[in-house]
Structures are given as structure tokens and as C-alpha cells.
Amino acid sequence: MNGPTDEEIRNVIMPLMLSGAKMLDRHCPKCGSPLFEKDGRVFCPVCEYREKRRKAETKGVEERLREKLNELANSLPDDIGGLEKHLRVMEKIIEVLERYKKLEGGE
Known part of the structure; x- marks a missing residue:
């Protein structure tokens, strides 16, 4: 650094x-x-300043991912192909959120 x-x-x-x-x-x-x-x-x-900024940036990304996840959950398509695609995207977002949580919590 x-x-x-x-x-x-x-x-x-x-x-x-x-x-x-x-x-x-x-x-x-x-x-x-x-x-x-x-x-x-x-x-x-x-x-300390850099760590505080990094956490703020991470929190911003995490909030945007959660918003996108909610948006996807509230707009599930009726056709099976579209639904499967939707669910795969949601699954990827959840994986990323879990990684962020592990990084922040040190789990």
C-alpha cells in the first residue's frame, strides 16, 4: 500500500x-x-481512514445488491425458462452477499 x-x-x-x-x-x-x-x-x-472508506464502499455495493435481489423477487416471470434465469441471477447475488458478509464478519 x-x-x-x-x-x-x-x-x-x-x-x-x-x-x-x-x-x-x-x-x-x-x-x-x-x-x-x-x-x-x-x-x-x-x-483507519482507508478501512472506514472501504467499509462504506462495501456497504454501498451490498445495499445495491439487496435492492436488485428484492426487485427480482418482486418480478418473477410466468414462463419456466424466464423463471429459471431469474432464479440463477438471484442465486448469484446471494452468493456475492454471503461473501461480503464473510469478509466483514471474518467468518
Whole structure:
């Protein structure tokens, strides 16, 4: 992973410094950002920010998949060929949702 971007420096690191957090002379082994200490906790603000963004993006994808699944469930076709196709698509969406759940829950 790369070091902090200009956006992350402006939106994550600078506000943290202004809030009274202490920038340490150590760096994150994962992204190279300076580590910070605040309220007795040492952390990498960039990795935390990136993880929070990743979870938000994942949640957005998950919500869209659930909406599509509901849409498909509410519009089942009458003919058997169309119904089978519909159900295969629904099954794939459920598989993807289950993978997301495992990633998020660490199962």
C-alpha cells in the first residue's frame, strides 16, 4: 500500500495534528504514514481512514445488491425458462452477499 495521498494529509493527518494528537517518530509498516498517539492509543490514521472508506464502499455495493435481489423477487416471470434465469441471477447475488458478509464478519 502507498503512503498518504495529498487528500489524506489534508483531510486526515492535518486535522488530527490540530486536535492535539501527537505525531510519533514511528511509521506504519503497512502504509508508511506517521503513527499518532491520542488518549493513550497509538494508531495509523491513514489505515483507519482507508478501512472506514472501504467499509462504506462495501456497504454501498451490498445495499445495491439487496435492492436488485428484492426487485427480482418482486418480478418473477410466468414462463419456466424466464423463471429459471431469474432464479440463477438471484442465486448469484446471494452468493456475492454471503461473501461480503464473510469478509466483514471474518467468518
